[in-house]
Amino acid sequence: MTEKREYRMEELARLAGITVRTLRFYRERKLIPPPRREGRIAWYDDHHLARLRTIAALLERGHTLTGIAELAEALDHGRDVADLLGVATPTEEEPVRLTPEELAARFEGQVTPENLAAALELGYLGTDGDEIVHISRRLLDVSAALVREGIPLAEVLTAGKRVREHVDDLAEMFADLVLRHTGEDDLQRLRPLARSVVEAELSLALDRRLRKQSERDGP
Template identity: 90%
Template sequence: MTEIREYRREELARLAGITVRTLRFYRERKLIPPPRREGRIAWYDDHHLARLRTIAALLERGHTLTGIAELAEALDHGRDVADVLGVTPTEEEPVRLTPEELAARFEGQVTPDNLAAALDLGYLGTDGDEIVHISRRLLDVSSALVREGIPLAEVLAAGRRVREHVDALADMFADLVLRHTEEEDAVQRLRPLARSVVEAELSLALDRRLRRDGEHGEGPQRGQRPEGSGGPEGPSGSGAF
């Protein structure tokens, strides 16, 4: 088991790239959990350092301290990630991991920027010393893509694009159902049909893509983007942290 290092206040601030005054301010705003106390000495650990680096990355992405504080307070008090994010009941199974387990899954690519991106997308939250991923399936897919050599940052970027497309599909399906039924639970009851349509269409789309690649050679080489991959026709890959 990996030993968690501990730091005095000044050392933690230096490693996080902030001042001691800023660290005190974050503590007062409850952006970080309280330190372990040994007499008059406050000891912080790697979890505090990771939280501070995540705060910095979220601030760079335009999040406010108020919003970050609300998220941190809710998660530190053990609320379910889906509740914090305002997500309705789902078929997806959340997964709890330690920071070390998360780092091992993604081969050292859990940087502050990637962690902030995952939080921004709603994939990750924290509950005490644990990290909670909102979907076991997405966690398994994204870690498999990283093992295949795809950088985690690109997996997250693809996940953001996929999110945009599936949100549009969900709206289209819900609008279709609600136009033709008065049942309050119709969308929930018929969601397996929507999932089947998306899975079938994606499978057929991949078949078409593979046929095109076969007709024109072996397709793009490793490290190259296929022509038109950034166009409006849809994502060329998927996955989510």
Template identity: 75%
Template sequence: MEELAKEAGIPVRTVRFYRERGLISPPRREGRIAWYDDHHLARLRTIAGLLERGHTLTGIADLARTFESGRDVAEVLGLGEPTEETPVRLTPERLADYFEGEVTPENLAAALDLGYLATDGDEIVHMSRRLLEVSAELVREGVPLATVLSAARRVREHADALAELFVSALEAHSDEREPPQLRPLARAVVDAELSMALDRRLRHENTDRPPRGPAS
């Protein structure tokens, strides 16, 4: 423990306190010798980084329990299906920077359940760089992360239905498991339809909005 504390740059009593609070896992024991490893050091550095970003020890403990109960990368990617999405590896501190003040156990659990996040050792993996960036931008625009994740769940349902529609339509006329034109055609149709749907929605909103009165 003394060596671990020295490497982490914190007092031994702090390491002991974190251990008692369950913030770091027990060491591996061989007789009377307790062995701490790189995993413990990484966890201590994560705790320090999150404390610097304003998280409380209670909040960090809640986040750790939520995250450790989530799925790992092997489980999420175990099917080996083709994907165009690029995973992003993050430290917990970096994830907190993306969604400042919004990384709560509830939001973390929702992201894990959606399959957006997974674990790989001491790292967090977001399964799509595009979704990570868009989600962070929405939060910066003032949309709560809980609202973003709730909307994502509804979008997932519609996206699954659209995928089934396109796959069924093309599979009926092709012997290939994934016809090469499937993804570009599906994206083009959905992008055009969504663009027109936004036009209709915005026109409807502008029509229903009462006119501004004269300036006083």
């Protein structure tokens, strides 16, 4: 087990590459949590150092201190990743751990407090100490790809919420079908069949949509 390190104010500022005055300012603005007090001595730890490095990276990307404070508040009120993913829940998705600055880099300029709160509420993101955890590498990659294509992240998240509502209904339908005719243990084993049906039907639906568009555009 890694021993927890603690730092006095001067050492923390040096490691973070800032002045003591700046560190005091960040503390006053509540950009970092309060230190542990031992008499008149304030002790900081690696959590504070990680937060300071995140602040520096976000400032370099053009975020304001006010915006960073709002992002930090949204993260501090986000659900713990253990609650989000559940304990020993079977999944085919691969969670992705990200620092706040890595998340900002994925969605350049669009990681706003509003979008972050929406992603946390939707359950795409959870928190684990100083890290952010996205529940699905596939969803993360697709969301980033859509944003690179010029679709605003806010609209991607709104679409994700609508998709969630539809697929929840589909999951219930498939589960009911399996449980009526087999056993509960078969639900996990047969889930790839449900995924194949949804993928095929979506592909066919897109075929129909493309044909309609082609007919409207004419020769």
